[in-house]
Amino acid sequence: MVAISIDRLTKSFGDVVAVDGVSIEVRPGEVLALLGPTGCGKSTLLRLVAGLDQPSGGQVRIDGRPVDQTVARERRVALVFPEQGLYPHLTVEQNIAFPLRAEADPTVDVPARVAEVAEQLGVTDLLRRRPDHLSGGERQRVAIARAIIRRPYVLLLDEPLSNLEAGVRAELRTEVAALARRLAVTTLYVTHDQVEAMTVADRVAVLRRGVLQQVGPPAQIYADPDTLFVAAFVGTPRASLVQAAIVVEGDRVVVDFGTQTLEFARDDPRFASLVTRHTERVTVALRPEALTPVAADTEPEGRPVLRGRVRLVENLGHEAVVHVATGAVPTSVAESRLELPDVGRHLADLLTDSSSSAASHRPDGLPATARTEYGFYPVYDPELPGDPPPAGDVVIRVPAPVLPRVGEALTLAVDPDRLLFFDRAGDRIRLG
Numbered sequence: 001m002v003a004i005s006i007d008r009l010t011k012s013f014g015d016v017v018a019v020d021g022v023s024i025e026v027r028p029g030e031v032l033a034l035l036g037p038t039g040c041g042k043s044t045l046l047r048l049v050a051g052l053d054q055p056s057g058g059q060v061r062i063d064g065r066p067v068d069q070t071v072a073r074e075r076r077v078a079l080v081f082p083e084q085g086l087y088p089h090l091t092v093e094q095n096i097a098f099p100l101r102a103e104a105d106p107t108v109d110v111p112a113r114v115a116e117v118a119e120q121l122g123v124t125d126l127l128r129r130r131p132d133h134l135s136g137g138e139r140q141r142v143a144i145a146r147a148i149i150r151r152p153y154v155l156l157l158d159e160p161l162s163n164l165e166a167g168v169r170a171e172l173r174t175e176v177a178a179l180a181r182r183l184a185v186t187t188l189y190v191t192h193d194q195v196e197a198m199t200v201a202d203r204v205a206v207l208r209r210g211v212l213q214q215v216g217p218p219a220q221i222y223a224d225p226d227t228l229f230v231a232a233f234v235g236t237p238r239a240s241l242v243q244a245a246i247v248v249e250g251d252r253v254v255v256d257f258g259t260q261t262l263e264f265a266r267d268d269p270r271f272a273s274l275v276t277r278h279t280e281r282v283t284v285a286l287r288p289e290a291l292t293p294v295a296a297d298t299e300p301e302g303r304p305v306l307r308g309r310v311r312l313v314e315n316l317g318h319e320a321v322v323h324v325a326t327g328a329v330p331t332s333v334a335e336s337r338l339e340l341p342d343v344g345r346h347l348a349d350l351l352t353d354s355s356s357s358a359a360s361h362r363p364d365g366l367p368a369t370a371r372t373e374y375g376f377y378p379v380y381d382p383e384l385p386g387d388p389p390p391a392g393d394v395v396i397r398v399p400a401p402v403l404p405r406v407g408e409a410l411t412l413a414v415d416p417d418r419l420l421f422f423d424r425a426g427d428r429i430r431l432g
């Protein structure tokens, strides 16, 4: 069963392709988050489903029926924006009732329905107030109540919590998710906030420049990203992205970071997909849980190590986020650059620089990226705009109370099964 079928949907505005051949199927009652940076086409996609815009190509089907010829009002969808146009001169009760009154269906008991949705949204005590006497969170509850009063088949939420202060947002996002499930209403939830997407949704669809990158349950999007963009965009703290070359030598596969290497047995079936990539340039995404501090002189069984020095300790109370300079060179996407819609360069160029002489471009002040015996000079391209990336930091989490100090040497055991490799186009190289 499919509630919303989005089939090769495209929308162009002049030269801008806001939505580029996106196909997604949303199941009945499912909450699907559309996640991506600003300008990636989330709102446009939502507007196409709502019928507020016409697609340049492709089709939307709601409950099995194509809706190309169906105007927004008749699509049984309700749309909630962050800037809620609640009518200031009407009470909460009148605002919530408004869509029903406008419909004037004599079979509907309007007061009973208002009481029901007010109860569901926890705004029963506010019914006599006017919108300017409500907090931002209360206004948003009223807006959602108004949206669901017509019992829509599909609920479309466009950054519904973006104007709210962090505490209220956290509270409301769990409520909204619980409500959508209780009502069993199929919901598309647009957000640029990955934490919001991961906590609210049954599945998350990640968009980049109008192109769908991946759709899957939050845990899968996090642990098994299809693209470097997804790996970089999802996760707090973000994954550390570092350049490496793959070298196959004798009975070993070497992941060469320039100053350090990780080595694996060539005949280990997990690394078969690396064996075929001798001399290839890759990006390795290291999530904090792939790295565990160990005593300096240990060689943990089956786990190679990276060594580094603590550069920064962000103490969060229960744990610290620790930045460790390893001398590796970050993939030259500051992640923020990946998020911009109009970088104007192919992702592959942003990820690694292919010219072997480019090491001479290395500006002063960046880590010495000593040549290893495998001859890999990681490259930082100073021509790219933006701040230089932090010097080869990898980020780990350390539980309180014993925290490392800035300048301290750390040895990090690497969990091979949690390493994420990406080719020059930003596509995942899956290990066996």
Ligand SMILES: Nc1ncnc2c1ncn2[C@@H]1O[C@H](COP(=O)(O)OP(=O)(O)OP(=O)(O)O)[C@@H](O)[C@H]1O
Pocket (backbone or CB within 6 Å): 013, 016, 017, 018, 036, 037, 038, 039, 040, 041, 042, 043, 044, 045, 192, 341
């Ligand atoms: N009516 C329009 N005319 C021209 N270009 C548009 C129009 N609407 C959107 N765009 C462009 O389409 C692209 C996608 O915009 P969209 O609003 O869908 O992105 P978004 O992911 O929702 O971003 P945000 O989170 O900032 O709202 C952007 O480059 C935007 O400038």
